[in-house]
Amino acid sequence: MKSRHVIIFLSLSFLTLGLFLADLAWGSIPVSVREIFSVFFGKGADAINSEILLNFRLPKAITAILAGSSLSVAGLMMQTLFRNPLADPFILGVSSGASLGVAIVMMAATLLPVAFISSGWALIVAAIIGASIVLLLVVGVSFKVNNAVTLLIVGIMFGSIAGSLVSVLQNFSNPDAIKLFVMWTFGSLSAVTWNYMQVLLPVVLIGIGMAFFLQKRLDGLLLGENYARGLGISIQQTRFLIVIASGLLAGGITAFTGPIAFVGVAIPHIARGLFRTSSHKILLPATVLCGASLLLICDIITQIPTYTLPINTVSALFGAPIIIWIILKRK
């Protein structure tokens, strides 16, 4: 690793840590950094502060880190797989697939056992299955079509189909279920309690672990699939593993936080711009740190107004200009 890379990694790590603390401290009730440390390490901390921190802000900040890194890593893998700078799980219809899964569970809730739904497993399983089905369809089409633009259009179409199925479901649902679902689509980091974290954390760790396991093959895919085959990479298996990993990451996060747009497409470009490299060995940890930082920043911003903003709108405000910049830069 070059010394320049070490310096950027160190600064990014400190930035993430600083933002993590800031995210804990910020909010409708400010908590000083000293109090944060006394809650975590010392005794004699205020009971209210410790309740706010441990049961509300800490899981939320951890969720921000998990969501930011998962979506960014999934985006990086999609961009490499499709050799398209605008690919990310969401543009390829993953969020719509996850939405459809969640909508089915939420609105068809009366048909399912209550214990299953309230455990958190129902949502995550539904979202991951929904996300993976759409991704598998897109990859299935990608075997037939070699043109990346066509593939993107197909992904968007699958997304529209899933979206309209959600509308059909909404049409027949009761208002309470619809409200619950609409709230979910706004995106929220605070929905993940410690109970849900026991589900989310392993899913994310498996997904990111798979991405790191695939990093050498991802490098090979940069040359295109035929060259990658020539280097001894099994394309079919690699594609399949990438889809599963992205499905776990994007589907798992989307299940709990709702669809968070733009992070997946924008962060890999920021990481590439910072590190000026194409090696996934460096880009993967870089996207993890950049993604975590960005979502922490977004979460801090959502706390600034008196009424908390939905995370989805804030991330879009950040992400959309970055996409425009990418398009203009690549001309």
Next chain:
Amino acid sequence: MSILSTQNLTIGYSKKGKTDVVQSDLNLELRAGELVCLIGPNGSGKSTLLRTLVGLQKSLSGKTAIDGKNIAGISQHEKALLISLVLTDRVDVENATVKDIVSFGRHPYSNWWGNSTEEDDKQASEALEMVHIQKKANHYLNELSDGERQRVMIAKALAQDTPIIMLDEPTAHLDLPNRVEIMLLLHKLAHKTQKAILLSTHELDLALQAADRIWLMGTDAGVECGVPEDMVFNGSFNRTFESRSYFFNAANGNFSMNYPMTGKVSVSGNKTRLYWTLRALARAGFEVVENADVRILVTENGWQIDNKTISSVEELLLDLTQLVMIDTTPGI
């Protein structure tokens, strides 16, 4: 020594139960230390053959063996240690340096994490030196010209250190100096490194000069193999590229156009100017025969017809048109 051979190989496409045979019963042999050029008209199946030989595409029947082993039975990874590829696929990797790309060639040798050893670095920098691009090792790929990119991809194939290298039209999209340079480079590499190099190309004249052996593919005529000069002598090229509008000129190894001939003249005189005079005459449709009514004498600095001195080709052709028109008009 033969390193790759095919037995009754049939190539083509099979889709929804329909088979489209491109070439059948091919028995080919590739030897170490030789540069082989695969030549043939568009649609004769050059790319299909290459893709089948490297296993990117399934054969319809028959088999390909490398070192006696059937390639259908060896894993992708083993294949990567035997054959390296240079394809027509455009490689566009953001933020990758020349060295990064060449290092991809070491992928089949590194562990799952992809750490490069000293041996890997040595092979990569040797490959860069062999294609004379070591000065640009730290440049980004998108800063290079097309010719340099092609050399980088060849360096990647060299770094892969396989006994066989296959290149699909490595000289396409390059200008003449780069085409010549790439061909010479490949010729030298085949001899120096004792690798078997197979490439497909449209550049007949370059292939005739650089190749140790030619595989000539005709549309449904199989593949003829041989040393270039033998194939010139036995007329293979004319058979394969048969056409009314041009013919393979065995005198210079180029294709010449068949112009419609309308008049007859005879020509004699200065050697250097004679060649260009004949070309101009052929283009204008004059057949050169021994004893025609119109005789042209090519001199040091001009031409003479019936003692009239002419100083430029333009004038010559104009005069001839008038002279021969008068001669031939009654015939038409």
